Amino acid sequence: MADVAFIGLGVMGYPMAGHLARAGHRVTVWNRTRAKAERWQADHGGRVAASPREAAAAAEFVFTCVGDDPDLRAVVLGEDGILAGLRPGAVWGDHTTASADIARELHAACRERGAGFIDAPVSGGQVGAEKGTLTIMCGGEEADFARLEPVMRAYGRSVTLMGGPGSGQLTKMVNQIAIAGLLQGLAEAIEFARRAGLDTDRVYEVISKGAAQSWQMDNRWHTMVRGEFDFGFAVDWMRKDLRIALEEARRNGTPLPVTALVDQFYRLIQQLGGGRWDTSSLVELLRVRGERP
Numbered sequence: 001m002a003d004v005a006f007i008g009l010g011v012m013g014y015p016m017a018g019h020l021a022r023a024g025h026r027v028t029v030w031n032r033t034r035a036k037a038e039r040w041q042a043d044h045g046g047r048v049a050a051s052p053r054e055a056a057a058a059a060e061f062v063f064t065c066v067g068d069d070p071d072l073r074a075v076v077l078g079e080d081g082i083l084a085g086l087r088p089g090a091v092w093g094d095h096t097t098a099s100a101d102i103a104r105e106l107h108a109a110c111r112e113r114g115a116g117f118i119d120a121p122v123s124g125g126q127v128g129a130e131k132g133t134l135t136i137m138c139g140g141e142e143a144d145f146a147r148l149e150p151v152m153r154a155y156g157r158s159v160t161l162m163g164g165p166g167s168g169q170l171t172k173m174v175n176q177i178a179i180a181g182l183l184q185g186l187a188e189a190i191e192f193a194r195r196a197g198l199d200t201d202r203v204y205e206v207i208s209k210g211a212a213q214s215w216q217m218d219n220r221w222h223t224m225v226r227g228e229f230d231f232g233f234a235v236d237w238m239r240k241d242l243r244i245a246l247e248e249a250r251r252n253g254t255p256l257p258v259t260a261l262v263d264q265f266y267r268l269i270q271q272l273g274g275g276r277w278d279t280s281s282l283v284e285l286l287r288v289r290g291e292r293p
Helices: 013-022 036-045 052-057 067-074 100-112 127-130 140-151 167-195 200-207 215-226 235-252 259-272 279-291
Strands: 003-007 028-031 062-066 091-094 116-121 133-138 154-161
Touching: 003 013, 003 052, 013 028, 013 036, 013 062, 013 127, 028 036, 028 052, 036 140, 062 067, 062 140, 062 200, 067 100, 091 100, 091 140, 100 116, 100 167, 100 235, 116 140, 116 167, 127 133, 133 140, 133 167, 167 200, 167 215, 167 259, 167 279, 200 215, 215 279, 235 259, 235 279, 259 279
Parallel strands: 003 028, 003 062, 062 091, 091 116, 133 154
Antiparallel strands: 116 133
16 A cells, blocks of 8 residues: 555546545545545545645655646646655656646656656546546556556556557547547437437447447437436537647647547537536537527
8 A cells, every 4th residue: 555645636536536545545635625625535534735745745656637738737836836745756647638748748857856757647537437447548657657557556447558758648639539520420320310200219229239339329329319418528628638639630740620620519519508518419519500590
C-alpha cells in the first residue's frame, strides 16, 4: 500500500480516488472547492490537503484529473503547485485529457526534480470511473509506468503504455475522433429509422448483432430514441477534446473533415442550451432541424 495524492475530485476524480482508498492506499485529496474534498473524506476517510503542494509532498504517487491545459497549469505551477511539493522518486500520473505538448512539458519538469511523469487520460466516462472499469492510455517511460500501473489498476480495467511522453494524450485524441464520427452516424441511423416508421427497439435488436454493433450503440441507442441526455460525457467537454485533437491534426497534417464537422454540430447543440448534455445528443440536433418549419 502506498501514500497517494489525488488532485481534482470532479465526476471522474471523485470515484477514482475512492477506488484507491478502498484498495487500501493512504489517500490525500485536494479539490478547488474544499467542501467537495471534505465530502470525499467523509465518504472514504483519508486526508484533505490545503494545497496541491501539500498533497504532493505527502505522496509517493500523485494523480491529477482536472479540466484542460489551463486548469492543469493552475494546480501545477506556483509556490502552492504540485511541482513545488513533488518528492524526488515520486511518480505523477495525469488523468486530465489535455494536449500532448503539456504532457511533454510536465514530463521534462518532473525529470528535473528526479520524479516521474505519466500522461494517462482515460476512457469509459463517469460509469467507468464509478465501476472501476476505465481504459487508461499512457505515455512516458517504462520504469515509471511499471511503478504506477499497479496503482491505477484500482480503477482501470485496461492500462496500457502507448509510447513516450505525450503518447497517452495522442491516443486519447484518436479515441475521441473515433467516437465523434460514430455518434453522428448513430444519430443519423436512429433518426432515419424513426422517420421510416420502423420499430426502433426491434431495429436495435437486429443491427446490434451485426457489424454495426458498438459500445455507443449498446449504451446510448435507447436513451437517444427517448431524448434523454441528462447524464454521461458533456458536450462542453467533448468540444474541448475535439479542439485539442483538431489543433494536433493541423500540426501533423492529418485531414479530419468529419471530426471538424461534428465539432460544429456540437457547437449548435451548445447554442440549443445543451452544453451539459451527453454527447449522444447529436440526435436532438437532427430532430430540431428536421421539425423546424
